[in-house]
Amino acid sequence: MxxxxxxxxxxxxxxxxxxxxxxxxxxxxxxxxxxxxxxxxxxxxxxxxxxxxxxxxxxxxxxxxxxxxxxxxxxxxxxxxxxxxxxxxxxxxxxxxxxxxxxxxxxxxxxxxxxxxxxxxxxxxxxxxxxxxxxxxxxxxxxxxxxxxxxxxxxxxxxxxxxxxxxxxxxxxxxxxxxxxxxxxxxxxxxxxxxxxxVDGVFVRQFSDSRGGSARGEPLRVVYAGNIGDGQSLHSILPALAEQLVGRARFQVIGDGSRSDELRKALAQRQIENVELLKPVPRKELQSIYERADVLFLHLNDLPAFKRVLPSKLFEYAATGKPIWAGVGGYAAGFVNREIANAAVFPPCDATRAVQCFEQLSIGCVDRSVFAENYxxxxxxxxxxxxxxxxxxxx
CATH class of the missing domain: 3.40.50.2000 (Glycogen Phosphorylase B;)
Structure with missing residues (x-):
């Protein structure tokens, strides 16, 4: 039956x-x-x-x-x-x-x-x-x-x-x-x-042998791809980061969400010019964007509930072998420190600590094949x- x-x-x-x-x-x-x-x-x-x-x-x-x-x-x-x-x-x-x-x-x-x-x-x-x-x-x-x-x-x-x-x-x-x-x-x-x-296999195959995309002496390309909402709180952290890293980093944000207008206004108020906001793209197009990136950025809001989550984006980012710069706390912070090589974790919404952690990253790809296999x-x-x-x- x-x-x-x-x-x-x-x-x-x-x-x-x-x-x-x-x-x-x-x-x-x-x-x-x-x-x-x-x-x-x-x-x-x-x-x-x-x-x-x-x-x-x-x-x-x-x-x-x-x-x-x-x-x-x-x-x-x-x-x-x-x-x-x-x-x-x-x-x-x-x-x-x-x-x-x-x-x-x-x-x-x-x-x-x-x-x-x-x-x-x-x-x-x-x-x-x-x-x-x-x-x-x-x-x-x-x-x-x-x-x-x-x-x-x-x-x-x-x-x-x-x-x-x-x-x-x-x-x-x-x-x-x-x-x-x-x-x-x-x-x-x-x-x-x-x-x-x-980890989806398509990202592992694409990036297992890739290297950093920016030429020496140019600002590093920092990429965020995902939702722009209360949970990510990009409007509370990204303008300050971009301001402090002028000449050293250019940010590319791919996504949309309930706080995208607020992020756009916050950048305009500070007259930030090293952040580019792009609309969401199909996953296949993300492959080439990740390939050109030097650092992949992730951020969660500083709320108790987010100390329990494990963002799905971490798996996608980790598969590329690229450096990961993550503003997360709680379980996610422990997971990154434990499982993902060449990843720097800073407290959410803390721009000062974020810049300090940025200095700890080694620019270039690392082998995360064991992580990709395990997950x-x-x-x-x-x-x-x-x-x-x-x-x-x-x-």
Whole structure:
């Protein structure tokens, strides 16, 4: 008898996000390991993360053992209300799609809890088993950002929703091992795993023998590629860094996000001329950008919740062999110091320490082949797919 899996992910290629890349890697691993009697229905959205990166994708794709359905979301101006409305539209489309359908397993990957909650509701309605992939701690983020008394009832509500969602799951994967203390202390009866993000082979092949791109005597090319939001807080660190490193470094920022306008204004106010802001590009184009870079830059905001995360960008950066300059704390700082050669870590939002750490970098590529092998995404997703498919076996 055919087994059916419902896979929920808000982002999926050609959209650009860590969740998108993760979802497609797991989907490929599931298809490779599942026998012919497993059907996967993947529900996601049309590319919507960045207005500056619009790509057409089919509403429906049919493959052997796989059906992909993309929901067209309404346009919005961003912010919490816009994001909430977009998710409600996605959730409504999911509810319409599953009407009359039966599933043995629901898998949901989620960074802001809501997709996980949706997966839990669907699983409960269908009597299906539930596997959650948690990519961030939404409640803790809310507590850090909205810490006034007015937000306490709302945060309490999300705590209740988190508790019910985690309690409903048969298994919960945490993308960062740094999340384990938070979840294990609150949900001691839950079964947790920690299949992290990983290194994609395309970057290893591209950069294993590459060298620094700037000629001697020219300013070093420092590249940041990724989201520009509250979590990265580039507007609070990059203008000061660029100002202090005039003549020594030129910054190239590739990305977009809720704080991109604020970053642009902060640079203009200081009349910074050694920072170039570029729109998001497909991953294939990042290869040539990384190849020309001398240093790869990463930064997270100085909030308690970010001391638990392990940024997916670290794996991509490390695969290139290029020097990594990272403003991270907590678990991520320990991971970089422990696992990644020729990487300098400074406290988030501390421009003075950042410049001091910049001096410690050795410009040029290093061999990180052992790291790339240990954290190969293909292997990690293969093991995670086995963990997911075990839930299809008789209890």
């Amino acid at each position: 055919q087994k059916r899996i419902l896979l929920l992910t808000f982002f999926y290629p050609p959209d650009l996000s860590a969740g998108s890349f993760r979802a497609v890697a797991l989907m490929k691993a599931l298809r490779a390991q599942a026998s012919g009697d497993v059907q996967i229905d993947l529900l996601t959205t049309q590319p919507n993360r960045y207005k500056s990166f619009a790509r057409d994708a089919l509403d429906c794709e049919e493959h052997e053992g796989l059906s992909i359905h993309r929901v067209q979301l309404p346009e919005h101006q961003g912010g919490l209300r816009g994001q909430a409305w977009s998710f409600l539209c996605f959730a409504w489309a999911v509810c319409r799609f599953i009407r009359g359908q039966q599933y043995d397993l629901v898998y949901a990957t989620s960074s802001r809890l809501m997709t996980a909650l949706l997966g839990a509701l669907v699983a409960a309605a269908k009597g299906a088993r539930l596997y959650l992939d948690i990519r961030d701690i939404f409640v803790e983020n809310l507590q850090a950002v909205f810490n006034s008394a007015a937000w306490r009832p709302g945060i309490w509500l999300f705590e209740v929703l988190e508790s019910w969602t985690i309690g409903r799951a048969d298994r919960v994967n945490l993308v960062s091992p740094g999340f384990l203390p938070y979840f294990q202390s609150r949900y001691p009866g839950a079964r947790f795993s920690a299949f992290s993000n990983g 190969a995404r293909e292997r990690i997703m293969r093991e995670m797919a086995q963990d997911v498919l075990e839930l299809l076996e008789p209890a």
